Amino acid sequence: MTxxxxxxQPPHEPQRPRPEYSPERDRTPAEWHRPGGxxxxxxxxxxxxxxxxxxSRLDPLDGLxxxxxxxxxxxxxxxVFLDIIFTGLDSAPVRxxxxxxxxxxxxxxxxxxxxTALARLGLRTSLAAAFGDDHYGEYCWDALEQGExxxxxxxxxxxxxxxxxxxxMAYEGERTMVTHGHEAPHELSAPNCPPRAxxxxxxxxxxxxxxxxxxxxxxxxxxxADVGWDDTGRWDLAGLxxxxxxxxxxxxxxxxxxxxxxDCPRAAARALAEKVPLxxxxxxxxxxxxxxxxxGETADVPAIEVEAxxxxxxxxxxxxxxxxxxxxxxxxxxxxxxxxxxxxxxxQEFGGSLSAPGWAEIAGWWEKVRTLAHQDPSALRxxxxxxxxxxxxxxxWPLRRAVPTLGFRHPV
Numbered sequence: 001m002t003x004x005x006x007x008x009q010p011p012h013e014p015q016r017p018r019p020e021y022s023p024e025r026d027r028t029p030a031e032w033h034r035p036g037g038x039x040x041x042x043x044x045x046x047x048x049x050x051x052x053x054x055x056s057r058l059d060p061l062d063g064l065x066x067x068x069x070x071x072x073x074x075x076x077x078x079x080v081f082l083d084i085i086f087t088g089l090d091s092a093p094v095r096x097x098x099x100x101x102x103x104x105x106x107x108x109x110x111x112x113x114x115x116t117a118l119a120r121l122g123l124r125t126s127l128a129a130a131f132g133d134d135h136y137g138e139y140c141w142d143a144l145e146q147g148e149x150x151x152x153x154x155x156x157x158x159x160x161x162x163x164x165x166x167x168x169m170a171y172e173g174e175r176t177m178v179t180h181g182h183e184a185p186h187e188l189s190a191p192n193c194p195p196r197a198x199x200x201x202x203x204x205x206x207x208x209x210x211x212x213x214x215x216x217x218x219x220x221x222x223x224x225a226d227v228g229w230d231d232t233g234r235w236d237l238a239g240l241x242x243x244x245x246x247x248x249x250x251x252x253x254x255x256x257x258x259x260x261x262x263d264c265p266r267a268a269a270r271a272l273a274e275k276v277p278l279x280x281x282x283x284x285x286x287x288x289x290x291x292x293x294x295x296g297e298t299a300d301v302p303a304i305e306v307e308a309x310x311x312x313x314x315x316x317x318x319x320x321x322x323x324x325x326x327x328x329x330x331x332x333x334x335x336x337x338x339x340x341x342x343x344x345x346x347x348q349e350f351g352g353s354l355s356a357p358g359w360a361e362i363a364g365w366w367e368k369v370r371t372l373a374h375q376d377p378s379a380l381r382x383x384x385x386x387x388x389x390x391x392x393x394x395x396x397w398p399l400r401r402a403v404p405t406l407g408f409r410h411p412v
Contacts, residue, residue, distance in 0.1 A: 058359040060328045070196035072126040078111030081164045082136040089171040107354045108140040113313040116353035117320035119148045128154035130184035132163030206230045206239045217245035224248045248278040256281045299333040304344040313352030318343040363390040
């Protein structure tokens with residue numbers, strides 16, 4: 001049975017302390033989706049030489065690029081789901097009754113959450129995944145390739161395999177999910193040889209080793225890894241053999257303490273830094289804590305207070321933000337702050353890949369938060385590194401996101 005990564009459903013979302021900013025909550029679907037173009041999905045997907053539209057014009061690696069660089073910045077692989085999100089529910093569905101939702105969205109989910117978050121932050125992202133041989137798969141392929149500019153040259157459509165689907169119902173800041181799917185043939189969902197890349201993101205599975213992770217590290221990629229919940233209950237670091245190929249390990253507090261047999265997440269991070277060059281532990285409402293095992297440097301950055309609507313994909317967005325800052329060469333504390341900020345912005349929107357922020361959203365937040373009264377100056381100073389980095393908050397580029405239906409037949 002196909003399962004979803006635990007990083008799409010972290011056991012927490014950023015909550016506090018300051019600075020604080022919340023957008024308007026009661027948005028209609030038209031306000032948080034922009035419908036696609038007039039052509040059919042198949043026509044857009046197979047148009048030769050079509051230039052994919054990107055969600056940002058800011059290149060975080062500008063000035064660091066060289067003609068001999070790898071063709072992509074980040075490579076990742078995994079399962080793509082079709083996510084259908086119902087919003088505007090007054091309460092949880094009750095057995096034997098019909099509930100009407102005031103809003104609905106659809107978007108690629110699963111590993112697509114991470115890929116979308118990376119691409120919207122301006123990184124050249126390559127995804128190897130299996131796609132269903134159905135309209136859902138066609139829609140997800142188009143949304144990622146044409147809508148987000150993600151390289152899918154290593155992805156494949158699997159004949160006769162249907163797309164995994166998750167229906168998510170969001171209410172009262174929580175959600176309920178129902179998923180159906182079957183495993184794709186493994187040889188079609190993971191590449192035999194990963195492409196050259198600056199970095200790779202891996203989701204470690206207890207008791208399993210993925211050959212591509214070692215290959216990526218040998219080719220010079222900096223490997224960032226998260227991990228899912230260990231259903232076996234063993235919580236043994238020896239059961240994560242691919243950890244030896246990773247530069248950074250980013251578990252949440254519960255996972256980190258379970259693997260290190262500690263009762264303090266900061267102690268867990270220090271213990272993990274003896275196993276991996278960089279350990280990053282997310283601390284829920286306390287933010288995140290990181291330890292550089294090579295230099296001994298530590299960073300402790302609090303979370304941003306937000307009014308969370310949907311935590312879907314927040315863990316993926318955090319990792320994407322941290323990868324971006326690392327490849328750009330930022331100080332450790334700035335990387336933690338940026339990762340926490342992007343995750344905080346994402347939980348104020350519905351959906352996984354739908355909610356991943358781009359530079360315009362980040363710039364808009366920074367512009368807005370500095371105008372709010374009663375802000376803690378010390379909290380604002382934590383984010384002053386954004387000033388010279390961000391574009392203007394005005395959206396001068398067409399931000400295309402997944403549409404609230406699976407695609408319109410005619411122009412809208």
